[in-house]
Amino acid sequence: MTIRLYNTMTRTKEEFVPLDANNVRMYVCGPTVYDYAHIGNARPAIVFDVLFRLLRHTYGAGHVTYVRNITDIDDKINARAAERAKADQRNIPILDVLREITEVTYGVYRSDVVALGCLEPNYMPRATGHVTQMIAMTENLIVAGYAYAAEGHVLFRVKKKADYGKLARRSLDDMIAGARIDVAPYKEDPMDFVLWKPSTPDQPGWSSPWGYGRPGWHLECSAMIEATMGETIDIHGGGIDLVFPHHENEVAQSEGAHHGHPLARFWMHNGFLNVEGEKMSKSLGNFVTINELLKDWPGEVLRFNMLRTHYRQPMDWTVAGMTESWKTLEKWYAVTEPLADPPIGEAFLEALSDDLNTPAAIAALHSGTEHELAGGLGLLGFSNVQLNLAAKKLVDEGAILAAIAARKAARARKDFKESDRIRDELLAQGIVLKDSAQGTTWEIKR
Ligand code: AMP
Numbered sequence: 001m002t003i004r005l006y007n008t009m010t011r012t013k014e015e016f017v018p019l020d021a022n023n024v025r026m027y028v029c030g031p032t033v034y035d036y037a038h039i040g041n042a043r044p045a046i047v048f049d050v051l052f053r054l055l056r057h058t059y060g061a062g063h064v065t066y067v068r069n070i071t072d073i074d075d076k077i078n079a080r081a082a083e084r085a086k087a088d089q090r091n092i093p094i095l096d097v098l099r100e101i102t103e104v105t106y107g108v109y110r111s112d113v114v115a116l117g118c119l120e121p122n123y124m125p126r127a128t129g130h131v132t133q134m135i136a137m138t139e140n141l142i143v144a145g146y147a148y149a150a151e152g153h154v155l156f157r158v159k160k161k162a163d164y165g166k167l168a169r170r171s172l173d174d175m176i177a178g179a180r181i182d183v184a185p186y187k188e189d190p191m192d193f194v195l196w197k198p199s200t201p202d203q204p205g206w207s208s209p210w211g212y213g214r215p216g217w218h219l220e221c222s223a224m225i226e227a228t229m230g231e232t233i234d235i236h237g238g239g240i241d242l243v244f245p246h247h248e249n250e251v252a253q254s255e256g257a258h259h260g261h262p263l264a265r266f267w268m269h270n271g272f273l274n275v276e277g278e279k280m281s282k283s284l285g286n287f288v289t290i291n292e293l294l295k296d297w298p299g300e301v302l303r304f305n306m307l308r309t310h311y312r313q314p315m316d317w318t319v320a321g322m323t324e325s326w327k328t329l330e331k332w333y334a335v336t337e338p339l340a341d342p343p344i345g346e347a348f349l350e351a352l353s354d355d356l357n358t359p360a361a362i363a364a365l366h367s368g369t370e371h372e373l374a375g376g377l378g379l380l381g382f383s384n385v386q387l388n389l390a391a392k393k394l395v396d397e398g399a400i401l402a403a404i405a406a407r408k409a410a411r412a413r414k415d416f417k418e419s420d421r422i423r424d425e426l427l428a429q430g431i432v433l434k435d436s437a438q439g440t441t442w443e444i445k446r
């Protein structure tokens with residue numbers, strides 16, 4: 001079946017043909033790990049999981065590479081760590097506080113998206129693991145004339161890239177007005193953006209040809225894509241808010257460093273999610289985290305509710321919609337036999353292949369036969385409501401962290417019988433503990 005996808009670069013729906021059918025490559029910008037992920041962050045995770053499953057179905061599971069990064073170098077993380085370190089009684093170094101924040105946050109994110117029925121991507125690179133590649137890419141950009149060093153910073157010379165703005169399709173004036181450009185004395189032009197910036201000794205940093213510092217966010221993704229999948233990938237995804245400046249700058253950097261070879265052949269963006277008709281924000285008090293929601297709703301209901309809206313449309317998340325979704329799923333499961341390898345309905349697959357038309361695919365399920373129903377649900381990544389209810393119990397993060405603290409205390413007083421008992425008890429619940437020099441982290445047993 002032909003897959004057609006809407007490409008933000010061309011603003012048209014195009015037939016999708018991968019560069020190499022034996023290795024279809026997709027990258028999606030992942031979470032910045034400083035706080036719990038909200039329901040809006042769940043949208044790209046679910047949407048691109050459906051695409052991942054469709055590609056695996058079409059090209060074979062062994063022929064698709066899906067990379068979703070972890071942004072663990074970011075000024076929001078630094079600010080949170082500084083805040084936490086100040087309030088912390090233990091007087092531990094800020095970099096340790098920072099690592100604790102990113103590890104715990106990522107652990108929660110990972111279990112959240114598993115509960116939403118998302119397959120794990122093939123690679124989940126961390127920015128902190130690829131700083132060497134980021135420095136190398138910056139050096140290449142300087143050599144090619146696309147970047148310059150100034151006062152410990154390295155900046156991308158936007159005027160040198162004649163087609164800058166081709167993804168966002170904005171004029172330079174619009175871009176300057178929209179991007180809250182920092183005017184800084186070391187910049188040749190206000191539009192130039194940061195590839196590398198200096199860090200103070202209490203901020204995370206790496207030594208580089210330009211002094212102790214850290215990469216800019218856009219550079220992180222360009223370097224992680226190059227490191228995991230090479231110069232040109234098939235699909236690059238993320239939320240619509242990332243088109244400018246994040247993805248525009250990724251294009252500029254990667255093409256600049258790779259002799260103009262395109263970074264991605266298809267650019268895909270999910271629409272924004274509002275909550276009960278309003279933009280989600282902490283000040284409005286309607287900030288809904290996935291973790292919080294999973295206490296009241298099976299992950300599968302969240303997933304199904306999300307897919308009732310087409311991914312490019314804006315979506316309004318409401319409790320009424322969630323209740324309706326739960327009722328529909330229960331009705332379906334009442335008439336569906338679980339099958340080990342259920343067939344997939346033709347109409348269902350056709351709808352998904354048409355730019356991931358999940359509302360049409362769900363309509364096809366409504367009118368489908370029972371077995372097709374089961375197959376369709378399988379492709380969307382559903383298991384069954386009860387199963388997800390069990391998975392939901394696994395992510396009681398507070399209890400896990402309390403158990404980890406109790407185990408640490410037991411080990412400190414050399415009560416190894418008790419510390420082993422706590423570890424085994426968590427293991428029995430499917431939680432695996434990992435000890436390292438930085439402390440203890442947890443993950444779900446796979
Ligand atoms: P962030 O951690 O803020 O970088 O966001 C991670 C991903 O979630 C990005 O792909 C964002 O575009 C996406 N995202 C953030 N907020 C929303 C929202 N309200 N609706 C849909 N997607 C969102």
Ligand code: ZN
Binds near residue numbers: 246
């Ligand atoms: Zn990115």
